[in-house]
Amino acid sequence: MPSTSKCYGYPVESIPFDVMDPACPSRVVLQRIGDKWTPLIVQALKDGPLRFSELRVAVGGITPKVLTQTLRALERDGLVLRKVFAEVPVRVEYRLTPLGESLLDPLNAVREWAESHADKILAARDAFDAATD
Amino acid sequence: MPSTSKCYGYPVESIPFDVMDPACPSRVVLQRIGDKWTPLIVQALKDGPLRFSELRVAVGGITPKVLTQTLRALERDGLVLRKVFAEVPVRVEYRLTPLGESLLDPLNAVREWAESHADKILAARDAFDAATD
């Protein structure tokens, strides 16, 4: 616990993590949930467990390799639970853990912002590009 | 406006953008605000304009090159306004646009989640790694 980091300098009552601190673990957390596929996968699981192939369809455009990679990472971080059913053929279900469900609201806020402001961003981009040719 | 994309198939009243659609522009928006530095820069500007060197300090660990890159991208997308003062030495201020300010709340939700759940994620990670050695 280096005293150089704000993340470890606060009493337990206050928030001990600070994303503005380069050494703070909350930064890596922020980048995990901010990667290309994590938000989409988590939100695809919001209504209950899905199978691997169902996830592939729900999250448009993802390849099996990347889906596996991201699911493994989410499992490792305790956001997703992987359950294998010994049937023939084998069935595998992915569901959100309570921790993963707690991420749903923040993610929804960002997703809704993205969907409702995408047009303005696109317009700003066009205007900027037109002004800098 | 290709009819193959859900993003353009809805009437104006409903949300025309869907992040689950691979062809939807809201995806690129989601990835911009989810990159490594954008959330930190936007939140660093929440209390008012900052100069380039002030931003460098506020956002710990960022290099000048990447700070410039990210600020240009934010400016292009209409989230940040860049203002140059013709003084000696020159002063440059960056401030959030109204569009950028509207991003503050969603981003705060995610940041707070990251800061308040980072310990659980770290613990889950350790447990997972210990179980898979």
Add this chain to the structure above:
DNA sequence: CGGCATCCGATACGATACTG
């Protein structure tokens, strides 16, 4: 002070093919 130019390494992501 506020950048830009250049080089470079890591890695995230994708395409394709194959397997228990």
Add this chain to the structure above:
DNA sequence: CAGTATCGTATCGGATGCCG
């Protein structure tokens, strides 16, 4: 069905040095 293996690319980000 639910992945794995292999390969290739592209983008991101870091280090360093220079400039108006």
